[in-house]
Amino acid sequence: MSGNVTIRDVARKAGVSISTVSRVINGTGYVRESTRKKIEDAIRALGYSPNHVARSLSKGSTKIIGAILPDISNPFFPTLARGIDDAVSSRGYTLIICNTDSDVRQEESSVRVLLEKRVDGVVFVAGSPESASLVRRASEQVPVAVIDREVEGVPCDTVTVDNFRGSYELTRYLLNCGHRKMAYISGPLHLSTSKKRLAGFRACLRDSGVNDEPHVFHGDFKYDTGYSIAREIIRMGLGITCVVCANDLMAIGAMRCFQDLGIGVPSQVAVCGFDDITMASLVRPSLTTVAQPAYRMGALAAEMLLERIEKGRDQSPRSRVLEPVLVIRDSTGGGGVKA
Amino acid sequence: MSGNVTIRDVARKAGVSISTVSRVINGTGYVRESTRKKIEDAIRALGYSPNHVARSLSKGSTKIIGAILPDISNPFFPTLARGIDDAVSSRGYTLIICNTDSDVRQEESSVRVLLEKRVDGVVFVAGSPESASLVRRASEQVPVAVIDREVEGVPCDTVTVDNFRGSYELTRYLLNCGHRKMAYISGPLHLSTSKKRLAGFRACLRDSGVNDEPHVFHGDFKYDTGYSIAREIIRMGLGITCVVCANDLMAIGAMRCFQDLGIGVPSQVAVCGFDDITMASLVRPSLTTVAQPAYRMGALAAEMLLERIEKGRDQSPRSRVLEPVLVIRDSTGGGGVKA
DNA sequence: TTGAAAGCGCTACCAC
DNA sequence: GTGGTAGCGCTTTCAA
Numbered sequence: 001m002s003g004n005v006t007i008r009d010v011a012r013k014a015g016v017s018i019s020t021v022s023r024v025i026n027g028t029g030y031v032r033e034s035t036r037k038k039i040e041d042a043i044r045a046l047g048y049s050p051n052h053v054a055r056s057l058s059k060g061s062t063k064i065i066g067a068i069l070p071d072i073s074n075p076f077f078p079t080l081a082r083g084i085d086d087a088v089s090s091r092g093y094t095l096i097i098c099n100t101d102s103d104v105r106q107e108e109s110s111v112r113v114l115l116e117k118r119v120d121g122v123v124f125v126a127g128s129p130e131s132a133s134l135v136r137r138a139s140e141q142v143p144v145a146v147i148d149r150e151v152e153g154v155p156c157d158t159v160t161v162d163n164f165r166g167s168y169e170l171t172r173y174l175l176n177c178g179h180r181k182m183a184y185i186s187g188p189l190h191l192s193t194s195k196k197r198l199a200g201f202r203a204c205l206r207d208s209g210v211n212d213e214p215h216v217f218h219g220d221f222k223y224d225t226g227y228s229i230a231r232e233i234i235r236m237g238l239g240i241t242c243v244v245c246a247n248d249l250m251a252i253g254a255m256r257c258f259q260d261l262g263i264g265v266p267s268q269v270a271v272c273g274f275d276d277i278t279m280a281s282l283v284r285p286s287l288t289t290v291a292q293p294a295y296r297m298g299a300l301a302a303e304m305l306l307e308r309i310e311k312g313r314d315q316s317p318r319s320r321v322l323e324p325v326l327v328i329r330d331s332t333g334g335g336g337v338k339a
Numbered sequence: 340m341s342g343n344v345t346i347r348d349v350a351r352k353a354g355v356s357i358s359t360v361s362r363v364i365n366g367t368g369y370v371r372e373s374t375r376k377k378i379e380d381a382i383r384a385l386g387y388s389p390n391h392v393a394r395s396l397s398k399g400s401t402k403i404i405g406a407i408l409p410d411i412s413n414p415f416f417p418t419l420a421r422g423i424d425d426a427v428s429s430r431g432y433t434l435i436i437c438n439t440d441s442d443v444r445q446e447e448s449s450v451r452v453l454l455e456k457r458v459d460g461v462v463f464v465a466g467s468p469e470s471a472s473l474v475r476r477a478s479e480q481v482p483v484a485v486i487d488r489e490v491e492g493v494p495c496d497t498v499t500v501d502n503f504r505g506s507y508e509l510t511r512y513l514l515n516c517g518h519r520k521m522a523y524i525s526g527p528l529h530l531s532t533s534k535k536r537l538a539g540f541r542a543c544l545r546d547s548g549v550n551d552e553p554h555v556f557h558g559d560f561k562y563d564t565g566y567s568i569a570r571e572i573i574r575m576g577l578g579i580t581c582v583v584c585a586n587d588l589m590a591i592g593a594m595r596c597f598q599d600l601g602i603g604v605p606s607q608v609a610v611c612g613f614d615d616i617t618m619a620s621l622v623r624p625s626l627t628t629v630a631q632p633a634y635r636m637g638a639l640a641a642e643m644l645l646e647r648i649e650k651g652r653d654q655s656p657r658s659r660v661l662e663p664v665l666v667i668r669d670s671t672g673g674g675g676v677k678a
Numbered sequence: 679t680t681g682a683a684a685g686c687g688c689t690a691c692c693a694c
Numbered sequence: 695g696t697g698g699t700a701g702c703g704c705t706t707t708c709a710a
Contacts, residue, residue: 006704008704016681017680017681018681018682018704019681019683019705019706020679020680022704028705030680031680032679049451049454050455051455051457051704052704053392053395053396053703054396054686054702054703054704055704055705056704057390057392057396057687057705058685058686058703058705059686059704059706064435064456072411072420072421073418073421075617078411078412078416078417081411082410082411082412082438085436085438086438089438094435094437094456095435095436096433097434098428099424113433116389116390116391117392117403117433118390118392256621259623278618282618282621283621284598284622284623345688346687347687355696356696356698357699358690358698359695359696359697361690362696364688365689368696370695370696371695374695389687391688392686392687392688393686393687393688393689393702394687394688394689396687396688396703398688398702
C-alpha cells in the first residue's frame with residue numbers, strides 16, 4: 001500500500017518534521033547522520049515512493065521531455081527515438097513520445113497535450129507543411145529542439161544532416177559508374193530534407209555537365225509508392241539505368257518491383273536510397289545508400305535541449321549539421337569508384 | 340506568456356470565480372451560457388493552458404500510462420508500441436516508454452520512475468529472468484498488463500500469442516516439405532516465448548514420429564547470433580536441411596551467413612523464423628515465418644489496462660491468447676503443402 | 679540542524 | 695448557477 005504513503009507519514013514515523021524528510025530525500029541541506037538514518041529506515045519500512053506530481057507542481061518542473069515525431073513504427077524513427085531517450089534518461093528525465101503520422105491535426109494535439117502536461121522541453125520532427133506554426137507555439141512556452149527537418153522562421157536549436165551534400169556525393173558516384181539516364185523518386189517536397197536531396201542530385205548533374213534531363217517523380221517515402229513508381233518508370237520505357245530514391249523504403253520498394261518484373265538489379269537497373277536503415281544492408285542485393293546518424297541526431301538534439309533547459313533559454317539557437325556517409329553496396333553494381 | 344497564466348487569471352479576467360472557470364474547462368456542472376462565453380473569451384485572450392500537473396495532484400490521476408519494454412529500436416517493438424500508443428491516446432491518455440535492454444537494473448529503475456511519476460497503469464514486456472518481482476512490485480501500486488512474455492505468479496491481465504501452436508504448425512509444414520535433419524536456434528530460455536516455441540517444435544517432431552534428434556542451439560534473438568550459429572552449424576557438418584529460428588532477426592542472420600558461404604537458401608538449406616517483422620517479406624529469399632499480430636497485441640493490452648483502470652481493479656485478471664499465422668514464403672522452398 | 683507554514687494550480691464539496 | 699475554501703503532496707523560505 002505504499003502508494004498513498006506521503007512524506008507526512010514518513011515524518012511522523014521517524015518523529016521528525018516534513019521539511020527534514022524532504023531534505024534527506026533531496027540530499028539538500030544539513031541533516032544529522034542519526035536523523036538521516038531514522039528517516040531512511042522509515043522510508044524503507046513504509047515503502048515510501050516520492051510523489052513526483054506534487055514535486056513537479058511545487059518546483060515548476062516536471063523532468064519530462066516530449067518528442068513529437070511522425071511514426072515510431074517507421075524504420076528511421078525508432079533509432080532516433082532511442083537516441084533521444086538514452087540522452088534524456090541518463091540526465092534524469094523521462095520521455096513522452098507522440099506519433100503524428102505527419103498530420104497537422106495530430107501535431108496540434110500533441111503540442112497541446114505536452115504543454116498541458118508542462119513538459120520541460122520538446123523535441124520536434126516536423127512532418128507537415130504547417131508544422132512551423134506549431135513549433136513556434138511550443139517554443140513560446142518551453143525550449144524546443146528541431147531534428148531532421150528544418151523549420152523556417154522559428155529560432156530554435158536544430159540538428160540536421162547535410163542532405164544536399166549526401167545526395168550530391170551519391171550522385172557523383174553514380175555518374176562515375178557511368179549512369180546518365182537517371183530517374184529520381186523524391187519525398188514530399190514540403191520537407192526540407194526532400195528538397196535538399198533533390199537539389200543535391202540536380203546540382204551534381206549540372207556541375208558535371210550532364211545534359212540528359214533526369215526524370216523526377218514525386219513520392220512520399222513509403223515502400224508501396226517506391227514500388228508503384230518503379231512500375232510506372234518501366235511502363236514509360238524511358239531507358240533508365242539508375243533509379244535514385246529519396247529514402248531507403250522507396251528504394252527497397254522499387255527494387256522489389258524490378259525483381260518482380262524480372263528486371264535485374266543492378267545488372268539492368270541500379271537502385272539506391274537514403275537513410276541506411278537496418279533493412280538496407282539486409283535486402284538482396286544490399287542497398288547502396290547515404291547513411292544518416294539517426295541515433296546521434298536524437299542524442300545530440302536531446303543534449304542541446306537539456307542544456308538549454310538547465311542553463312537558461314536566452315543564448316541564441318545553435319544549429320548542428322552532421323555529415324552523412326555514402327555507403328556503397330550491391331544495388332548499384334558494387335563496382336565503380338568512390339569519388 | 341501563456342505559460343504562467345492560471346485559472347485564477349482567467350477567473351479575474353472573466354469576472355467570475357475560480358470554481359466556475361473550472362466547471363467550464365471540465366464541462367462539469369451547470370454554467371449559464373453567457374458566463375461560459377465570457378470565460379471562453381478570457382481563456383482565448385490569455386492563451387490559457389490548463390496545468391495538468393496541478394490537476395493530476397488534485398485528482399489523484401495523471402492520465403499517463405507507462406510502457407516498459409526491451410528496446411524500441413528493435414524491429415518487433417515499434418509496432419507493438421504504436422498499438423499501445425494509439426489505444427491509450429484515443430482514450431485521452433499519454434504514453435511514457437521505457438527501454439530496458441532486457442536488463443533487470445533498467446527494469447527496476449523504470450518501475451521506480453513510473454511509480455514516482457504516478458502513472459495510472461503500466462504495460463510490461465518482461466525481458467529478464469527476474470522481471471517477475473518487478474511486475475509484482477508495480478502491480479501492487481497500479482494496474483499492470485503483461486504483453487508477449489508471460490510472467491509467472493503475478494496475477495495481472497496478459498496478452499500473448501500462442502507460441503506453442505505457431506511453432507508446432509510451422510514444424511508440421513516443414514516436415515511435410517520433407518525435412519528430417521533440422522537444427523533449431525532458440526531464444527533466451529528464461530523467456531516464456533522461447534520455451535514455448537521450442538516446446539512446440541519438439542512436440543511436433545515427437546507427434547510425427549520423427550526419430551532424428553534435432554540439434555538445438557542456444558541464441559539470444561539477435562541478428563549476429565543467428566549468423567554465427569549458422570556458421571557453427573555448417574562447420575559441424577551435420578547434414579542439416581533446415582534451420583528453424585526462434586525469431587526473424589536470427590533467421591535473417593542465418594540466411595545471410597549461408598549466402599556468404601555460397602550455400603543456397605532454400606536450395607541447400609531452408610531457413611525460417613518467427614514474428615514476421617517488416618523485413619521478413621523484404622529480404623531475399625523472403626522469409627517463411629510465423630506472424631505475430633504485434634499491433635493488436637499492444638492495442639489489446641492497452642485496452643484491457645484502461646478498462647481495469649477505469650472500471651476498478653477488483654475483477655480477476657484476464658488472459659487473452661491471440662492466434663499466430665503461418666506465413667509461407669520463399670526461404671523454405673516455396674513448395675510444400677500448408678498442412 | 680530542525681520545524682512551521684506559505685505557496686504551486688487545480689478539483690470538489692458545501693453554501694448561498 | 696455561482697462562489698468560497700479545504701485539500702492534493704511536496705519544496706522552500708524564514709525562524710528558531
